[in-house]
Amino acid sequence: MSPHLIGMTRESTRPPRFDAPFRAQFAELVRWRRDVRRFRPDTAVDPDLVERLLSLAVHAPSVGLSQPWRFVLVETPARRAAISDNFARANRAALEGYAGERQARYARLKLEGLAQAPVHLAVCADEATSAGHGLGRQTMPETLRYSVVAAVQTLWLAARAEGLGVGWVSILDPEAVRTILDLPVQWSFIAYLCIGWPEEEHDDPELERHGWQARLCDEAMKPLRR
Numbered sequence: 001m002s003p004h005l006i007g008m009t010r011e012s013t014r015p016p017r018f019d020a021p022f023r024a025q026f027a028e029l030v031r032w033r034r035d036v037r038r039f040r041p042d043t044a045v046d047p048d049l050v051e052r053l054l055s056l057a058v059h060a061p062s063v064g065l066s067q068p069w070r071f072v073l074v075e076t077p078a079r080r081a082a083i084s085d086n087f088a089r090a091n092r093a094a095l096e097g098y099a100g101e102r103q104a105r106y107a108r109l110k111l112e113g114l115a116q117a118p119v120h121l122a123v124c125a126d127e128a129t130s131a132g133h134g135l136g137r138q139t140m141p142e143t144l145r146y147s148v149v150a151a152v153q154t155l156w157l158a159a160r161a162e163g164l165g166v167g168w169v170s171i172l173d174p175e176a177v178r179t180i181l182d183l184p185v186q187w188s189f190i191a192y193l194c195i196g197w198p199e200e201e202h203d204d205p206e207l208e209r210h211g212w213q214a215r216l217c218d219e220a221m222k223p224l225r226r
Contacts, residue, residue, distance in 0.1 A: 090172055124190055149191075
């Protein structure tokens with residue numbers, strides 16, 4: 001048992017108590033959770049490790065305990081190639097939406113690691129799930145998809161704790177992804193993740209490092225008070 005986790009077993013009904021070193025490490029984990037686009041392509045990820053990450057991801061919170069996340073490991077070379085082509089088309093279209101120096105800067109960015117990442121994972125929401133019996137989403141049905149995003153974030157932090165990198169590829173045509181992966185009709189495509197061992201490590205976002213967007217100051221992010 002970790003020395004940072006005090007007084008807890010699986011059978012225990014007492015909540016865990018996390019000590020100060022653990023809390024400090026968790027803060028570091030959050031700061032080092034970066035969107036990775038540069039992977040070591042010659043270093044595989046143990047399938048058992050992927051399974052462990054998914055087993056943690058499914059403990060994320062979900063509206064009404066609906067547990068709507070559905071995972072697809074994309075392993076077929078033809079499907080991976082089709083996803084890469086999808087990205088290339090969507091990226092060209094996005095580039096055309098900028099002009100001047102902003103367009104030139106966009107063109108220099110590395111926005112995916114599809115060719116290098118050993119693991120490709122599509123994450124979906126089962127819109128027809130009967131789990132949870134609709135609790136909590138009668139007025140805000142979008143919370144079903146938010147629940148899936150919570151699972152993605154849980155997986156991301158778990159991967160980072162193992163030293164793995166994760167990149168979320170959002171420059172994709174969702175309907176094309178659905179067709180490429182032959183997804184069930186009731187599943188909504190939420191995220192396409194690249195997972196692998198990072199080629200380099202940074203504690204700042206790549207987009208900040210390459211001058212696309214500076215981090216907003218703490219003052220700008222303070223909550224409103226009503």
